[in-house]
Amino acid sequence: ELEQFAYIASHDLKEPLRKIESASSFLVEDHAGALNEDAQTLLSVASDAASRMRSLIEDLLRFARIGTATLELECVSLEVPLTESIRNLSSVVDEAGAVFHFVDLPRVYCDPGLLRQLFQNLISNAIKYRTDEAPEITVDAEVSDEICVVTVSDNGIGIEAKYAKRIFEIFQRLHNRGAYSGTGIGLAICKRIVERHEGRIWLEEGHVGGSRFHFTLPLRATK
Numbered sequence: 001e002l003e004q005f006a007y008i009a010s011h012d013l014k015e016p017l018r019k020i021e022s023a024s025s026f027l028v029e030d031h032a033g034a035l036n037e038d039a040q041t042l043l044s045v046a047s048d049a050a051s052r053m054r055s056l057i058e059d060l061l062r063f064a065r066i067g068t069a070t071l072e073l074e075c076v077s078l079e080v081p082l083t084e085s086i087r088n089l090s091s092v093v094d095e096a097g098a099v100f101h102f103v104d105l106p107r108v109y110c111d112p113g114l115l116r117q118l119f120q121n122l123i124s125n126a127i128k129y130r131t132d133e134a135p136e137i138t139v140d141a142e143v144s145d146e147i148c149v150v151t152v153s154d155n156g157i158g159i160e161a162k163y164a165k166r167i168f169e170i171f172q173r174l175h176n177r178g179a180y181s182g183t184g185i186g187l188a189i190c191k192r193i194v195e196r197h198e199g200r201i202w203l204e205e206g207h208v209g210g211s212r213f214h215f216t217l218p219l220r221a222t223k
């Protein structure tokens with residue numbers, strides 16, 4: 001129900017938002033001369049708020065779609081979605097000088113497109129929440145009877161244990177927009193993706209020197 005609501009609400013909100021955006025840009029382009037400095041400042045506050053609302057709506061739609069998408073399951077090496085996600089992030093990876101460590105990752109039963117999105121969210125956070133050091137990101141996997149536990153670690157600013165649950169909730173952020181950009185949906189999407197694979201995701205509490213996330217995936221088809 002939440003997904004249905006999110007889907008409809010975000011669709012319906014797009015139309016009034018489009019009107020706010022086009023009215024603001026009309027004012028800026030055609031009437032800027034008629035506005036005093038205060039009015040121009042207020043107008044740019046309104047435009048910024050509208051573009052932020054667009055990001056929130058689009059993220060909400062992405063989140064809702066993951067809940068309803070049909071899974072395209074196949075048995076693939078984890079390296080496939082992982083390397084694709086790194087390639088998709090190549091400009092931020094290069095800009096931050098991020099280094100990756102992973103070897104011989106196992107084959108898992110998953111939707112590779114969703115797994116790519118999952119890695120992309122974890123890796124872009126690892127880069128975004130870095131310290132002054134170049135980001136080092138390690139991906140390991142441990143295989144037991146039926147499942148694979150994947151670990152993604154970074155050497156960034158880390159997350160206090162008291163926030164371990166809250167970070168996975170939709171639109172929950174630990175920093176304000178001035179410090180780091182974002183809408184607070186990345187980890188909620190990761191949780192949704194893992195849950196669609198009947199797995200779970202968690203933050204390792206008490207890990208020092210960065211953040212360490214674990215998630216589980218099935219090794220074979222269960223249905």
Ligand code: ADP
Pocket residue numbers: 121125126127129154156157158159167168172173174175181182183184185186187188211
């Ligand atoms: P966003 O990055 O848009 O805020 P997320 O849902 O991806 O949203 O993350 C939620 C919060 O968890 C972030 O605001 C940040 O404070 C924290 N976080 C997520 N990943 C990391 C990480 N790798 N290192 C440090 N903090 C992180």
